[in-house]
Amino acid sequence: MPSDEELMLAVAGGELSAFEQLVARHQQSAWSAAYRFLGDTTDAEDIVQEAFLRILHSAERWRPTAAFRTYLFRVVYNLCHDLARKKRPHISDVLDKVADPRPSPDESATAGEQIAAIRAALSSLPPNQRMAIVLRYYHDVGHEEIAAVLHTSAKGAERLLARGRAALRATLGEWLRE
Amino acid sequence: MKCQKVREKLDPYMAQRLAAPVREAVEAHLRTCSECRQELAGLDQLARLLRRDAAIPPLPEGLNQRIMFAARRRLAARQLPRTTPGNIRRRWSSFSWPMRVAGAATLAAGLLFGILMGQQTWQSLHAENRRQDAQTDLSAIYELDYLTDAPNGSLANTYFSLMQSPENDGA
Numbered sequence: 001m002p003s004d005e006e007l008m009l010a011v012a013g014g015e016l017s018a019f020e021q022l023v024a025r026h027q028q029s030a031w032s033a034a035y036r037f038l039g040d041t042t043d044a045e046d047i048v049q050e051a052f053l054r055i056l057h058s059a060e061r062w063r064p065t066a067a068f069r070t071y072l073f074r075v076v077y078n079l080c081h082d083l084a085r086k087k088r089p090h091i092s093d094v095l096d097k098v099a100d101p102r103p104s105p106d107e108s109a110t111a112g113e114q115i116a117a118i119r120a121a122l123s124s125l126p127p128n129q130r131m132a133i134v135l136r137y138y139h140d141v142g143h144e145e146i147a148a149v150l151h152t153s154a155k156g157a158e159r160l161l162a163r164g165r166a167a168l169r170a171t172l173g174e175w176l177r178e
Numbered sequence: 179m180k181c182q183k184v185r186e187k188l189d190p191y192m193a194q195r196l197a198a199p200v201r202e203a204v205e206a207h208l209r210t211c212s213e214c215r216q217e218l219a220g221l222d223q224l225a226r227l228l229r230r231d232a233a234i235p236p237l238p239e240g241l242n243q244r245i246m247f248a249a250r251r252r253l254a255a256r257q258l259p260r261t262t263p264g265n266i267r268r269r270w271s272s273f274s275w276p277m278r279v280a281g282a283a284t285l286a287a288g289l290l291f292g293i294l295m296g297q298q299t300w301q302s303l304h305a306e307n308r309r310q311d312a313q314t315d316l317s318a319i320y321e322l323d324y325l326t327d328a329p330n331g332s333l334a335n336t337y338f339s340l341m342q343s344p345e346n347d348g349a
Contacts, residue, residue: 016246016249016250016253019246019249020242020246023242023245023246024242027237027241027242027245028237031237031238031241032234035234035235036234041235041238045238045241048241048245049241049244049245049248052245052249053245053248053249053252056249056252056253057252111230114227114230114231115230115231118227118228118230118231119231133228136189136193137225137228137229138228138229140193142190142193142195143189143190143195158186158189161189165221165224168224168228169220169224172224172227175227176220176223176224176227
């Protein structure tokens with residue numbers, strides 16, 4: 001079975017079937033990262049489609065300096081970041097959140113509430129911390145790869161993760177004490 | 179290994195990404211340091227909580243096909259020649275000098291032919307208009323037919339004769 005990098009070289013040579021194999025292999029990862037970052041299925045689908053099309057478009061310029069998955073996550077992150085910047089929450093959304101604080105966990109708290117709290121906490125993180133957490137905890141990506149995706153150093157990635165974790169602990173404190 | 183150094187390694191330790199000697203040094207430290215053990219427990223707790231949110235919506239049905247359809251469409255659009263100024267310039271510079279001279283001469287000849295044809299058409303149309311004007315009966319246009327009945331030598335008769343004379347055709 002050809003490696004991702006071999007497939008990319010074939011795509012650069014104009015083989016659309018190689019591109020199709022890459023899509024089949026990686027669409028789930030791209031979808032998961034985009035959805036966890038954005039929390040919206042329609043936006044995530046658009047991002048995944050556009051990410052693969054951009055990869056196809058720039059296949060001729062691609063050089064195997066990093067793993068294909070890292071490259072894909074970087075494209076997905078850039079697109080998600082741009083979209084999140086364009087769709088900043090309206091002030092009323094922010095006020096709603098302030099006026100309606102997260103329900104405190106009690107005996108009747110359901111798993112659904114817990115998941116909603118996790119997602120709300122994640123979405124409140126700055127984009128680079130959010131993607132660092134998503135990649136680390138949901139895609140099992142190492143610090144070096146996270147650094148490559150987020151255009152930073154390994155130390156920078158560690159700092160992003162540490163800040164993200166500290167913010168999540170502060171927001172999800174009560175759920176953590178359960 | 180000191181606490182600060184160990185804490186930097188706790189996350190990769192949990193992810194089992196440390197080389198054996200480093201992992202052993204971290205474990206040796208953890209056996210003796212309760213604060214770092216507590217830090218590790220906190221990291222583990224957060225990881226477990228985050229992983230409770232394991233299920234996400236399934237991949238949209240047909241996404242693969244939609245991506246491939248869009249890919250084929252974009253590739254087809256990229257292969258179509260576009261008449262942008264850049265493309266015209268690139269295409270022009272791909273020709274050899276004799277071909278460029280021949281092309282320019284053909285273009286100039288075409289333009290000259292067009293101008294001459296236009297001029298000829300304009301002249302013939304103009305002559306035709308003038309001929310039609312000459313044939314036009316002014317007395318009928320201005321409804322001066324009643325002047326034909328004026329007696330010879332009268333002012334009305336003289337005016338009518340002047341109007342009918344060829345000098346008034348503008349020729």
